Amino acid sequence: MSNITEEKLQQVWKETLADVKKEVGEGVFNNWLSRLGLISLEDGTLKLSAPSNFVKDNVSWRYSDLLKKVLTSYGCQVDFVSIDVYDNNNAEITKHSKEPPSKSSENLGVMKGVSGLDKRFTFKNFVVGKSNELAYAAAMRVAESETPAYNPFFLYGGVGLGKTHLMHAIAWHLKETQPEKKVVYVSAEKFMYLFIRSLRFKDALSFKEMFRNVDVLMIDDVQFIGGKDTTQEEFFHTFNDLVDNNRQVILSADKSPSNLDGVEDRLKSRLGWGLVADIHPTNYELRLGILQSKAKRHKPKIPDNVLEFLAVKITSNIRELEGALNRVVAHATLVGGDITIDMAQEVLRDLLRSNERVITIELIQRKVCEFYNVKLSDLNSSRRLKNIAIARHVAMYLSKELTKRSLPDIGRNFGGKDHSTVIHAVKRVKEEMLKDRSFENDVEILTKSLEN
Ligand code: ADP
Ligand code: MG
Numbered sequence: 001m002s003n004i005t006e007e008k009l010q011q012v013w014k015e016t017l018a019d020v021k022k023e024v025g026e027g028v029f030n031n032w033l034s035r036l037g038l039i040s041l042e043d044g045t046l047k048l049s050a051p052s053n054f055v056k057d058n059v060s061w062r063y064s065d066l067l068k069k070v071l072t073s074y075g076c077q078v079d080f081v082s083i084d085v086y087d088n089n090n091a092e093i094t095k096h097s098k099e100p101p102s103k104s105s106e107n108l109g110v111m112k113g114v115s116g117l118d119k120r121f122t123f124k125n126f127v128v129g130k131s132n133e134l135a136y137a138a139a140m141r142v143a144e145s146e147t148p149a150y151n152p153f154f155l156y157g158g159v160g161l162g163k164t165h166l167m168h169a170i171a172w173h174l175k176e177t178q179p180e181k182k183v184v185y186v187s188a189e190k191f192m193y194l195f196i197r198s199l200r201f202k203d204a205l206s207f208k209e210m211f212r213n214v215d216v217l218m219i220d221d222v223q224f225i226g227g228k229d230t231t232q233e234e235f236f237h238t239f240n241d242l243v244d245n246n247r248q249v250i251l252s253a254d255k256s257p258s259n260l261d262g263v264e265d266r267l268k269s270r271l272g273w274g275l276v277a278d279i280h281p282t283n284y285e286l287r288l289g290i291l292q293s294k295a296k297r298h299k300p301k302i303p304d305n306v307l308e309f310l311a312v313k314i315t316s317n318i319r320e321l322e323g324a325l326n327r328v329v330a331h332a333t334l335v336g337g338d339i340t341i342d343m344a345q346e347v348l349r350d351l352l353r354s355n356e357r358v359i360t361i362e363l364i365q366r367k368v369c370e371f372y373n374v375k376l377s378d379l380n381s382s383r384r385l386k387n388i389a390i391a392r393h394v395a396m397y398l399s400k401e402l403t404k405r406s407l408p409d410i411g412r413n414f415g416g417k418d419h420s421t422v423i424h425a426v427k428r429v430k431e432e433m434l435k436d437r438s439f440e441n442d443v444e445i446l447t448k449s450l451e452n
Contacts, residue, residue, distance in 0.1 A: 129286030157279030160317030226262030380415030
């Protein structure tokens with residue numbers, strides 16, 4: 001079956017992709033192969049489109065044999081796989097379209113990576129809290145060492161929590177204190193791109209050559225390196241070479257080495273040999289600290305209660321927190337007017353809505369515990385320590401005000417207390433708010449942060 005009908009080809013291609021997906025796994029498939037578009041199969045040449053050179057090179061190098069094999073098993077004759085880059089979305093490409101316009105290949109200089117450092121991402125600008133203190137201390141140690149401190153230094157954590165910031169901070173510090181050192185920072189995507197290219201064009205500057213004179217190599221977001229094939233094998237050796245030659249390797253990812261998808265066990269274990277440090281999700285205190293530090297750099301003064309409101313309300317990650325602060329400041333600068341909680345609520349309406357949840361007693365308890373820095377178990381206990389008692393009263397008050405639950409129901413949710421305890425708490429909070437302006441302020445912040 002050489003030249004088959006279009007309809008038949010579409011069908012075979014669909015089945016081929018399904019088989020390939022089974023073979024390579026969901027992660028690899030979604031990252032690479034799902035982004036291909038089918039153009040044609042004529043005279044033994046399978047033509048495909050890819051959204052970028054990076055995808056094109058990677059697929060050509062790693063998966064064209066597999067595609068050939070599977071298609072052949074469906075009776076198609078494939079001698080050659082040709083992939084071209086389309087600028088437009090490949091979903092729109094129709095089969096048998098005219099020859100794809102070939103984009104001139106990207107001209108990438110490796111050392112360009114060094115200049116891609118963000119000026120703001122320094123140690124000085126990094127606010128340290130419980131969730132990132134280990135990562136921070138380790139990064140400092142790496143930045144201050146003359147010989148590799150931990151090799152590799154592997155930094156992991158969720159999105160927007162400061163991994164890239166810490167890597168850049170190491171680079172800035174090294175630039176300042178050990179300027180003779182050659183430091184290279186690259187994203188894993190770019191690293192792989194160069195790597196694959198060096199394998200494909202054997203005559204081109206070899207990959208190892210490119211990185212040979214590097215003292216510190218940083219690769220950001222290495223979760224993109226997954227995929228079962230010879231590339232990993234090569235990466236493994238390159239990585240070992242660097243470490244053996246006493247080069248400091250610093251890696252970041254969204255998962256720990258052992259949890260990286262599609263990475264061989266041997267490499268996983270190798271990546272964990274040095275120091276693995278994780279950045280945890282933020283807590284209220286750190287979020288407030290970061291906002292205070294950033295607010296100092298802004299012109300219009302931002303009232304404390306607005307910062308507290310943002311810290312309670314925006315819990316997803318630091319990038320969003322910063323974004324929220326910037327929006328509030330921009331609004332005040334451009335439109336004028338005071339910065340207040342109400343104004344912030346208005347300006348951030350869409351952002352807040354995406355963090356929005358139904359108000360439950362459990363949510364109230366969580367927010368209150370974080371705000372007053374007490375444990376949930378304390379809230380539900382009968383301990384009378386002042387800050388625990390205050391937190392408990394406030395949480396009961398908010399449960400009464402913001403949910404439709406009955407008093408006995410609320411009591412039950414606080415470690416099985418009587419409804420009279422809830423009545424007492426509500427009364428105390430109301431009285432205290434009249435007397436104490438700052439307490440009233442705290443309750444207001446919590447209320448607004450919970451309200452939809
Ligand atoms: P990641 O690489 O983990 O996704 P980034 O390093 O890009 O996250 O951080 C996202 C944003 O949050 C950046 O603007 C960064 O400066 C800021 N940020 C993260 N952690 C901190 C921190 N501890 N102190 C100050 N700013 C931080
Ligand atoms: Mg990052």
